[in-house]
Amino acid sequence: MDLILEGIKKAFYLLFTFDPEVIGITFLSLKVSGIATLISLFIGISAGVTVALSRFIGKRIVVSLINTGMGLPPVVVGLFVTIFLWRNGPLGFLEILYTPTAMIIAQAIIATPIVTGITLAAIQQLPQKLQLQILALGATRLQMVWILIKEARLPLLAGVMAGFGGVISEVGASIMVGGNIKGYSRVLTTATVMETSRGNFDIAIALGIILLLLAYFINLILTQIQQRERPR
Amino acid sequence: MRNSNILKDEALYSMVDAKMVMSESKPILEARNLEVRKGDTRLLAVPCLLIREGEILCLVGPNGAGKTTLLQTLSYLLKPFQGEIFFRGKKVGANHSVLEYRRKLAMVFQEPLLFDTTVFENVASGLKIRGMKRGEIHDRVIEQLERFGINHLHDRSAKTLSGGEAQRTSLARAFALQPEILLLDEPFASLDPPTRNSLIEDLEHIFQQIQTTAIFATHDRLEALRLSDRIAVMNGGEILQIGSSEEVMNHPVNELVASFLGMETILTGKVIKRNGRAFITSIGGQEIESVGEVHLGEAVTLCIRPENVTLSVHPSKEVTSATNVFPGKIVKIVPLGLYQKVQLNCGFPLVAYVTHHSLENLSLREGREAAASFKATAIHVIRRKER
Incomplete structure (x- = not known):
């Protein structure tokens, strides 16, 4: 019990003293996961809408692949990103392994299927005839897609939350492709793992609490937007 | 070709x-x-x-x-x-x-298919798609909201509307496009x-x-x-x-x-007698008189509207212009809002509409005997060869 209390005390101490290392780690976490989520939104929403609105042979296989991808194990993503970015790997010339960029790539790969899957489901749950109605109102195809995305905004926000929540709390891939380099690629999760393995439970708890608070506040903001949009 | x-x-x-x-x-x-x-x-x-x-x-x-x-x-x-x-x-x-x-064009579907926004924005949606200016949109939308009596719903979310209000919004959205x-x-x-x-x-x-x-x-x-x-x-x-x-x-x-147009009785038979434009068709052993240009022996379909069939329980002696009078048995009575639909068996099936009042006055019940009459001119004749 003391351990936890000590941890909480330390956490607030670190937070309120604006411990530069902790602040740095927190900002890097936000930056890496934020950019990764933005990339996944761009790819995921486009892919989800495209698959949802098109008819082609093998669509079911594609949809089940996307759904499987929603549960992609981060370590597997970490493994493959590492192999690709390895010095002798196909993308080794980029020389970005063990950099925040590599972490962004890995996290975007983890979040994209989540956003794609949720977008797909969100667009598909809209009434089929809505597309016809939008076209009948004189919309171009692009206008129709935009209106459909607006119609599906509530489940899409859930997609944003799920995507961001998935990557900010992810540790396997970040540690593999980022390397947990102090002051460079160390994020909240990787730092927590390291401090725990060193037996520095107080710092680990502090980092854990920051991570929880961060996830909570981001989701609170998104939930606020979602609830405000609810019908009166 | x-x-x-x-x-x-x-x-x-x-x-x-x-x-x-x-x-x-x-x-x-x-x-x-x-x-x-x-x-x-x-x-x-x-x-x-x-x-x-x-x-x-x-x-x-x-x-x-x-x-x-x-x-x-x-x-x-x-x-x-x-x-x-x-x-x-x-x-x-x-x-x-x-x-x-x-x-x-504008199209209104069976379902209102409204967007998840206010009534106003819904009615404005087609105009927005066309890139119309805000002020112009406002005037047109208000005009339609007033026309369909939903101006008071202006700021309401479309999700909270009743079925009728939603369909009014949908119609207003279509009419706004002129x-x-x-x-x-x-x-x-x-x-x-x-x-x-x-x-x-x-x-x-x-x-x-x-x-x-x-x-x-x-x-x-x-x-x-x-x-x-x-x-x-x-x-x-x-x-x-x-x-x-x-x-x-x-x-x-x-x-x-x-x-489909409500000719409840549709009978098919052969023309067995002809006298000028009037002719007799044999249907279910009964002879029905009707009017039309047909040949003897030709197959015809006779269509009778249920509102043209009169029912009585005491066949009167007085002469009416209804040439077709057939005794029959009431098979079924189905209430249909303003009137009752009476199905008879006169050797052929026949449907008549009567008011609740007549039903009670004549004490019509299922299983009772009644006489059905209709004018020869009330029958619409379709020549089967025509098709």
Whole structure:
């Protein structure tokens, strides 16, 4: 019990003293996961809408692949990103392994299927005839897609939350492709793992609490937007 | 081959829309040889359809008759397997882009299909799509909200509307576009009767106010009679008959049209006697007298409207103009709102409508004997060879 209390005390101490290392780690976490989520939104929403609105042979296989991808194990993503970015790997010339960029790539790969899957489901749950109605109102195809995305905004926000929540709390891939380099690629999760393995439970708890608070506040903001949009 | 097609088309023009061709008014919309397929099944086959400017055409027919398919094809939401659509003489997809064409139309579906926003924004949506200026949108939307009596719902979320309010919003959204042709696909089908009635009344009023061209699909023949200038009866993806309400109601071309238009009794038999224009048909061992140009021995179908059949329990001696009087047994009585539907067996099945009052006065019950009478002139005769 003391351990936890000590941890909480330390956490607030670190937070309120604006411990530069902790602040740095927190900002890097936000930056890496934020950019990764933005990339996944761009790819995921486009892919989800495209698959949802098109008819082609093998669509079911594609949809089940996307759904499987929603549960992609981060370590597997970490493994493959590492192999690709390895010095002798196909993308080794980029020389970005063990950099925040590599972490962004890995996290975007983890979040994209989540956003794609949720977008797909969100667009598909809209009434089929809505597309016809939008076209009948004189919309171009692009206008129709935009209106459909607006119609599906509530489940899409859930997609944003799920995507961001998935990557900010992810540790396997970040540690593999980022390397947990102090002051460079160390994020909240990787730092927590390291401090725990060193037996520095107080710092680990502090980092854990920051991570929880961060996830909570981001989701609170998104939930606020979602609830405000609810019908009166 | 081409020539014979043209001849066929001409024949159809003269048959289907002779009146219009003669009146020389240019059609606003013209469809030729429309055919829609899904796999190997043909969903729609309309050789020719002309819509005059300012007219209201009702497409009637049972569910699955092809009304929705026709409307969606006419609005190019469904690409036809073959055929052409001309808007004011210009071919859609060739001289007229599909988008440009669609922006001249507005369509209202059976479901309101509103967007998850306020009533105002919903009504404004089509105008926004067209990139109209805010101020202009505002005026047009307010005009429609007032027209449909939903101005007080202005800021309400569309998700909280009742069925009637939602469909009013949907109609306002379509009217706000000031379309040159309005397409309505059973917009009242999912509403409860009182809501539906008040909405039909309003729409009737609006149609009188603004000279709009509309194509209106419904499976309710009374709705069709109330709103339309012309009626097209559809079944199996084809237009069976098209013409003015009176024409179609009084001269159905075949049994299908007749039964759909409320001819509850449809009997088929052979002409056994002829006397001038009057003739006798033998049906179920009974002889029914009717009037028409037929040959002896010819097979005919007789259609009788239930409101033209009179029932009595004490066959009177007095002479009436009803030449056909048949004793029978009441098989079933079904209440139908304002009146009761009485099914009789007179050797052939016969349906009559009576009021609740008459039902009580004559103490009509299932299983009781009653005499049914109807005039020879009240029978619509269809010659079976004609088809």
